[in-house]
Amino acid sequence: MEIVVLIKPVPESETRLRASPDGRRLDSEGVRFVLAGYDESAVEQALLLKENVPGSKVHAISFGPARCGEALRAAIALGADAATWIEAPPEGSDDPILAARALASALSSIPYDLLLGGKHAGDDEEGIVVGAVAELLGIPSFGSVTDVRPAGPSGLAFQRPTEAGIESWETSLPCAIGLQQAWNDPRTAKLPNILRSRKAPIAKVDWPTVAKALGSESSPRSLSEEFRLPAPRSGAKMIEFQTPEEAAEKLVRLLREEAKVFP
Amino acid sequence: MTPTVLVIAETSGAAVAGPTQEAFGVARSLAGADGSVVAVTIGGPSAARSLALLGPKEIWVADVPPESITSGAVAILAAQAAEESRAEIALVGGTSFGRDLTGRLAVRWGAAAATGVTEVAIVRPGALRVRRPVFGGRATETRALTGPRAVIALRPHAFPEAPATGGAPPIHVLDPSLLSASKGGARRRSLAPAETGSGPSLADAAIVVAGGRGMRAAENFRLIEELARSLGAAVGASRAVTDAGWRPSSLQVGQTGRTVSPQLYIAVGISGAIQHLVGMVSSRTIVAINTDPGAPIFKVADYGIVGDALAIVPALTREIRRVRGLSET
């Protein structure tokens, strides 16, 4: 099985967020970018399938600026066999539809049976890319999936927790799957593999090539205008009471009438 | 301007999903007095009748067997309804299915897309501005979407559900043969319905009740669970609780656990170590119940009660049952 994992570098979870000087986006100065947690789950799923289906290969692909290289190396250290960086326009782009078009265009020359991605990335949380790539390629897609297993000679079975319950699905290949985080315990790359990943080749598709392939679709239609941090909270309104019943009654009243969060 | 806003409605039998009702409210305000709201759903006549009560001008329906409902199929049908209704904006409820659909529909219909949206406005014809939380709610971004078409998935619980207005709009039935073009042999084999009483999942819940070391013993944790049940809330826990083995680590909220941002987060007996705070600080309203008035949790909370959780929580559960008209069980 040819498994392609779509990955994205996101800021380390402990990053102190701040807006860029123009106020339009996250200030990435000094920020370390790592493989997104959801993407780690996707790589883990790819590796589990590869271990299950002899002859499988895992190919990690990332669209974005040069920092994609680090996320791709992290995927290689975990066990991906190949990596391709698809360059974003120099002015940057965070339009998920444009990302999907660039990825789909690169996939015209990369073999795939299964596309895997995180349910959404830990930064912008759009969760659009996997479905959009699938639509462009004309293959089925499923989001928030857990536990993908081979089924039959050329199919897959998986679970999908939804608001209604847990669905069990079977699908033929090729297809695209967005994975839920943390359902599998992603492995940690071993030190020798990390060292090896530093020397692994990363294929590059440069932006002019991508732009040419996309033609009139190469300009973004979703642009970040403002990045804002919430105002710090001023501290709790403390509830005075004599009895637990009084505390409960006052709290419920505040939640209903003031915070309006409680029906 | 008179935009036509298409709501991609989720129905189950005659029931209209809560997020769809939220989407109707948003659709009405975007359409304004001059525009119109239309809807499309996968379902039968009963779904269309329920949807009609929310007042769309026209309804498109397609009856697809549940085991064949994929995002690919819905994208085809929704794009068809969007074409026929000449919609400019498609609104999707904030469900996992809605999120899956957004990217596919945007590509199929040639639209810009955004998900998790908490505010949306039409800036001028063909240009929208949306606001959405990012980084687990630690920040928000405003994005400009270039139309004329846009698919927008709303964040769950971010908007009130629209009240029913009634109406008898024309109902168009979409031809299921549209789906013959879709590739792939995906089939839903089974659905294990969510256990009644197990409550919503931690990640999706509108309300989370989380307990910490202040519950003092594993057996007291059922007080947290009873409070959660009375609220229809998910149960969370601090690391102290999961490390002690009182509850499984899947319930852990915080740096090494889950990040949640519900409408209401009730932290009971949780002091509020930074590792916990990063997992819940973006919740809209935070209630803290703790014996220590100096506990850092009170700094991020909106409402605080200094007191013993073992006394306060049962009283709170009783009060909530009372106001919600629930019987003591």
Added chain:
Amino acid sequence: MPEFSLTAEQESLRDLARKFARTEMAPKAAECDKSARFPEEIYRKAWELGLMNLNVPTEYGGSGLGALDQCLIVEELAYACGGMTTSIIANCLALEPILLGGSPAQKSRWLTPFCSEYHLASFCLTEPGGGSDAAGLKTRARKDSEEYVLSGEKCFITNGPHASLFTVFATLDPSLRSKGVAAFIVPGDAPGIVRGKDEDKMGHRASSTSTIRLEEVRVSRDQRLGGEHDGFSIAMRTLDQTRTPIGALATGIAQAALDLAARYSLERKTFGKPISEHQAIQIKLANMVQAVRAARLLTWHAAWTIDRGQPGTLESSIAKCYASDAALRVADEAIQIFGGYGYMRDYPVEKLMRDAKLTQIYEGSNEIQRIVTARELLRQYG
């Protein structure tokens, strides 16, 4: 020009160590400290990830890292638990004599099978009669045709109760002092190895320490490292290599103490404001961060010197000594900032002080480090 930024490779090594430290070690640090439990499951996992035999070349199954790379990893591990870190890096110390003094045949015979599975090794130099007087060893090596017979007692041996390999220093002739010392490889199951009880220590309680008695332990000639007179030099050169990571270990403890204290100072209120707004606390924090930064830079500099192929005796002695003194001082101040809570075992700071204390004592006490430092310093003037 000095270059203080790390390469992408070094950052990814540090990320690995940080992740392991925070997800595997930190959650169990308090429990292992309290019950003096030796968390074998953690050490096994450290080995699986390649975090154990850091200095062993990859051709023998180790990680083949340089000194600075090792220091980056050790600091991250020690941030979570100094004791566990001591047990994890004990192999580096125990195997270094083989790397320095072993023939190619000895290296592949002993290191390759050892590193291909989870095994612990112990460095056996210190004796009850004197820790730092390596030239005055009492453990005897007696020649018996093609074999040596080792007798004596070693003490404070890290991982002693669990080791499957020992590097043992013994004297063939005490009258020759340092020239009489030879180094030997002794398998853990050699007849005559008697392991003492696990010591009850003040700190580093997740690590395990015991005496190792050698009762007529027979080793063949090809288990001797280098010549009959090379043992002392091997021991000293080993310590030149492993002293710097102790500086990193101490820096990790100090950084943990600083982080806890700084965070607490923002939370804790006295006289109506967070204690971080009191200058008395600010001065403490300023002193602490100075000490932590200086410790790290001295450690990095020593590692950089060694990575350039120099012995780095002066640099590593300064780094180990300064960083360990800094760790104790910073941990002490952290307890002071926590006040009464800091003295309570339920809070994590007092453990840091107990763990920091050992870094002043082991792998050459700080008194010895100062003597070495002064000797190396004066050599430049003499």
